[in-house]
Amino acid sequence: MxxxxxxxxxxxxxxxxxxxxxxxxxxxxxxxxxxxxxxxxxxxxxxxxxxxxxxxxxxxxxxxxxxxxxxxGEEEFALKALLLVEQEIQNNKKIINSAVLSSLQVILDEIETLKKQIISFQHFDLHRISKILELEFISESNRLNGNSLTFQETKSVINEGLTISGKSMHEHLEAVNLQEAIGYIKDLNQKKVPVTEKEFLLIHTLILRGIKPENSGKYKNDPLIIREMNLFFNWYEANKNNLHPILLASEAHLKIMTISPFENGNVQIANLLMNWILLQNSYVFATIQGNESDINEYLEVLEECQNKNDKSFFINYILRIEKENLIRAIELVSK
Missing domain, CATH: 1.10.260.40 (lambda repressor-like DNA-binding domains)
Structure with missing residues (x-):
């Protein structure tokens, strides 16, 4: 220490x-x-x-x-005592996690009902809403990061390869790169490739391609960051089959934002990692909106989690967004 x-x-x-x-x-x-x-x-x-x-x-x-x-440390029976303590802590943790899950169960049940409704849709409808939600995610995620492209402009850049007058090449690249990163994640999910540090770093390289290539796919030159990221992936492996996917995705996002492992692109990679886990488990994008009031709310929730050392604020925030986006997906089919 x-x-x-x-x-x-x-x-x-x-x-x-x-x-x-x-x-x-x-x-x-x-x-x-x-x-x-x-x-x-x-x-x-x-x-x-x-x-x-x-x-x-x-x-x-x-x-x-x-x-x-x-x-x-100097006690003769210290190790035996520590083993008993570890067992008791694990038992208490299970009780606490069960209590937390129970408090969230109502909205989780609502989300599962909405998810089943979407899965039952025709393939054509699923493909259509997937493309719309993906474009919305790209547009809003980039706006969250300060990109000024509108939804329609983002759509034109991605679908038609147009160059928008008055917008920087940097902004165009952010849209194209994010689309490529999402395409790569979807391909990984289709092949059932798990979340790994190697793929995580490669996705970071994709989102910074042509923008900050010298910083892409590399952690900050700080031994503490490398240690924290090792701990993060150890945490992920230990919890990927124990935590509910939305809770896992929310915590992963929060941890990456807390560690801030890269010189550039921390918001984008945290957002992508969260949605990588959600898509892997057949949920829709949890799209954080990029307008001023929503950005302020997002930052306030992150700050509250940090100040109170309580991840539940962010988990509840993401649960709300996921539910809203599932409802949005169902509404798209009815149009």
């Missing part, structure tokens, strides 16, 4: 006295935290995590490890 704190502070270009001043923690304590001679409180570690932009889960694991080692 001491290395995490010191490395993060130095990467931010802050001196110990500056950290102490900002957080109202004695400078001597900051130095002791970094030397390992004192352990911060949970509140202090939370504030340090936010200021130094250290992943909260990573720093909490390190903090708890040191706390456990201090309390029982």
């Amino acid at each position: 001491k290395s995490l704190l010191k490395n993060a502070r130095e990467q931010k270009g802050l001196k110990t006295r500056e950290v102490a001043q900002i957080l109202s923690i004695d400078q001597a304590l900051i130095s002791k935290f970094e030397s390992g001679t004192r352990r911060p409180t949970k509140d202090q570690i939370s504030r340090l995590s936010q200021l130094l932009e250290i992943d909260f889960e990573t720093i909490m694991i390190a903090w708890l490890k040191e706390k456990i080692m201090y309390e029982i």
Whole structure:
């Protein structure tokens, strides 16, 4: 933990006295935290995590490890006790996850009913609504990232290969690249290729092709980021068959946004990963709208999750969007 704190502070270009001043923690304590001679409180570690932009889960694991080692590390029966603790934590976790799922079950049931209705549609209708929802996703996702192309302009660029007067080449490339990335994801899903780090990085390369090629498909040059992404894919493998697909997709999006592993394209790749998981499980795109009020809501939900360390805000937000988009898909068939 001491290395995490010191490395993060130095990467931010802050001196110990500056950290102490900002957080109202004695400078001597900051130095002791970094030397390992004192352990911060949970509140202090939370504030340090936010200021130094250290992943909260990573720093909490390190903090708890040191706390456990201090309390029982020298005890003769420490390992046997830890095995019992692990079993009890796992049992409690199952109870908590079951309670969380129960609180969400009403909207999950509604979503499953809508999903079954869509799956029952004729192939022609399914293809038509899929193309419309895909175009809407491309348009709105790019607007979320600051692209000024309208839906009709995006449609013209993708379907007709037109160049829109007054719009930058960068904006045109974002639309084309996102379409190619979605096509690649759909192909992976058809071949039943699982979500892997290799494919994740390749999709990032696709969305930045011709825009920021020097940063595409590569994490930031930061050992902490690489470690956090290793932890992310370990988390994904451990939970892909246990969590409900919408909960899994929502958490994956939230984790990528928290880690922010790339120099460019973090919003796009988080959005694509979430929808990759949804499409893999026969749901429709969870399209976050790109108008000002919806962007503000999206950012506020992310901030609330961070400040309160509670992922349920974002999960409920995505559940609402998925339900709205399923209803939208059904409405398209009736037109």
